[in-house]
Amino acid sequence: MPMDFLRRIEEASFPLAIHEEADIQRAAVLVAAQLIEANLPEPGKGEGRGAVILRITPMGRAELSRLRPQ
Template sequence: MPMNFLRRIEDASFPLAIHTDADIQCAAVLAAAQLVEASLPEPGTGAGQGGVILRITPLGRAELKRMHAKDRNSDCEACSD
């Protein structure tokens, strides 16, 4: 899932090299949504080509912040039962 991938890379050092097809696909979705800036291989250019995530954009950081706040709120609701 692209959003799980975004969480996974949030504390990474950039630029971040990615190599697996799954990571490249997630990065492509995140780049299309303007949540990351990345240099990725063109679709259909063959397996084995890696990509580079240059940074998480401010929009991506805002989305991460929103996801963390949602997690904290759901944790609080679980404790109130």
Template structure:
């Protein structure tokens, strides 16, 4: 959730270069919280394009819920 908070106000598309950020994006995409173009399974994370296209409505709702919860 920290990574989602960090990117919520970024301008999209957002290119990722850091392996930890790419891993975070993979988790968020699997949860349906972002839409992204990420390396397929078996491809090294730092090879190819890793781009977040947007935070989904579900992602925005999760952020709003987290803010209300404190």
């Protein structure tokens, strides 16, 4: 799930290169939701290429805080 992926990269050092197709798809969903900024391969042309996550946006950080148990 994209939110699990967001939690997984929360403490990562950015920029973060990712290469697994499933992670790239999760990152694309998070970009569309404006929770991260990333350079993604063009659809249909990215096979074998990676993506680079530039940062978690303030909206993404807020969502991570909201998901934490209180």
